[in-house]
Amino acid sequence: MLSPLLAGLGLGLSLIVAIGAQNAFVLRQGLRREHVAVVVLLCALSDAVLIALGVWGLGTLIEQAGWLLAVVRIAGAAFLVWYGIRSAVRSFRPGTLGAESGGSPIPFRTAVITVLALTWLNPHVYLDTVVLLGSIGASYGDDQWWFAVGAMLGSVLWFSALGFGSRLLEPLFARPIAWRILDAAIALVMLALAASLLIGL
Structure with a gap:
């Protein structure tokens, strides 16, 4: 039991601990202390949910439905471009930033929609989560759910570490220039991810 659980923990962390759209948003909300618990x-x-679906066998269906991934790629790229442009605007317009808050507060509804879009519109x-984790988890047989x-x-x-830490x-x-650099970095990440999604079509 312990081995599949540790294997799942290690692989899960290796896939998720990377600079990406979702992580960048969680980091920014954590720094601003806005809706952190809900975002996390x-x-x-x-x-x-995605890991459970993968272990349950959805990964196999996704691999066979190439058109579905294409649709998700286009939708995800469009959203990332929009979010990237917003971040770029914040970084180039000092008036939109505050020394303590990094800009005007994000409404709760906007934060929820954004984090869900960054998660579910990312092919x-x-x-990674459904196909890769699902297929590896299936190799553990009866212990696949411990892997999950x-x-x-x-x-x-x-x-939790990213949001609260x-x-x-x-x-x-504490200085506005740090927020401008962060938003510029986020904009570059978002636009680069959007480009990679479109190139992969």
Whole structure:
């Protein structure tokens, strides 16, 4: 039991601990201390659902439905371009930033919609979380659900650390220039991811 759980934990963390659209948003919300608990919870729950679906066998169906991934790629790229442009505008317009908040507060509804879109409109989520984790989890036979639990635990640990631990960086973000650099970096990540999605079509 312990081996599949640790394997799931290790692989789950290896896939999720990377600079991406979802992680960038969680980091920014953590630094701003806005809706952090809800954002972390939605990320972890979404991953749990996707991991469970993968172990259950949805990954095989996704691999056979190439058109579905193409649709998700286009929708995801469009959303990433929009979010990337917004971040770029914040980085080039000092008037939209505040020294303590990094800009005007994001409404709760907007934060929820954004984190759900960054999660569910990302085709890499389906390839990594559903297909890859699902296929590897299936190799554990009767212990595949312990593998899934380990991967889910990795997601909870990572998003909690990113969302709630980011406040340790607050001294660094006490100046507006730090927020401008962060938003510029986020814009580059979002636009680069959007380009990679479209190139992969």
